[in-house]
Amino acid sequence: MASPLALTAEALLRRVEWTVLRPLDGQLQGDYRTLFAGAGMDFRELREYVPGDDLRRIDWNVTARMDTPYVREYAEDRELTAWFVLDRSGSMAFGPQGRGKEQVLVEFTATLARLLTRGGNRVAAILYDGARPETVAARSGRLHVLRLIHRLQQPHDSAHSPTDLAGLLKASAxxxxxxxxxxxxxxFISAPGWEAPLRLLTQRHDVVPVQIVDPLESSLPDVGEIVLEDAETGERVLIDTGDRAFRERLRALAEQEQDQIRDRVRSCGLDLTTVSTADDLVEVFVRLAARRKLRR
Structure with missing residues (x-):
């Protein structure tokens, strides 16, 4: 199978429409479209809080006066603007040939962008490859999705570029x-400190954090001695994958780091959606739809 980055934008989008969006139409019967409905800023009414309401909509002034929690409700917009904040730094180059993390980022973005534009919504993007973030203006339609895919397919120099996720989120805000x-x-392989700007984004926007991972980042096979290079620093190290104790330490460390990432995202009032390079995107979007429906 050809690498998604080796396909034309049109070929990749057609494949996504046939292999991902078409099955989703059947499995979810269109219900997923309402899960990304716009949340307008036009105030409608105040009402008492009920379990499951978004805590960010609590009106603390009214709550203090009435001595019971009240939430603010807003009239929903028919149309939505979606922004994709895309990390294309050095660590995203990791993964198997043909479907590494960056390839999955392209497929995921293409799928969700087309899903949204089919409903008349606009999509925009902020691309980050370790240098200055680049903005793709918000537009609607299939042609715009093709242009976004084509932009994501362009070569970029992310070698030895450490991820500044905090800076990217601040710039996005x-x-x-x-x-x-x-x-x-x-x-989410980045220096600590990105929780605060992520929390700031959630105060104004509906934020969906999506983590792209590869199984080999947490579990190395026994293939003897190999040289690994850090994609963000260029540092090389010789390791013996035949050392079972080393593999166990690596697995434990990876699990600990993943737990920390999940906890940091949860501290911002969000759920982390994790997508592996081995995942079927249909299953990923079914999980995402179910999670958003549960939160609503």
Whole structure:
């Protein structure tokens, strides 16, 4: 099978429409479209809090006066603007040939962008490859999705570029002014400190954090001695994968780091959607739809 990055934008989008969106139409019967409905800023009414309401909509002034929690409700917009905040730094180059983490990022973005534009919504993107973030303006339609895919397929120099996720999120908060759906796609391999800007984004926007991972990042096979290179620093190290104790330490460390990432995202009031390079995107979107439906 050809690598998604080796396909034309049209070929990749057609494949996504046939292998992902078509099965989703059958499995979810169109219900997933309402899960990304716009949340407008026009105030409608105040009502008492009920379990399951979004805590970010609590009106603390009214709650203090009435001595019981009240939430603010808003009239929903028919149309939605979605922003994809896309991490294309060095660590995203990891993964098997033909479907590494960056390839999965392209497929995931293409799928969700087309899903949204089919409903008349607009999509935009902020691309980050370790240098200055690049903005793709918000537009609707299939042609715009093709242009976004084509832009993502262009070569970029992310070698030895450490991920500054905090800086990317801060820059996004400055660019995205109107309330939007913000989909952050990254492997979250970054220096600590990105929780605060992520929390800031959630105060104004509907944020969906998506983590792209590869199984080999947490579980190495026994293939003897190999040289590994850090994609973000260029540092090389010789390791013996035949050392069972080393493999166990690596697995434990990877699990610990993953738990920390999940806890940091949860501290922002969000659920982390994890997508593996081995995952079927149909199953990924079914899980995502179920999770968003449960939160609503």
């Amino acid at each position: 400055g660019v995205i002014r109107q309330r939007s759906l913000v989909v952050v796609v990254s492997d």
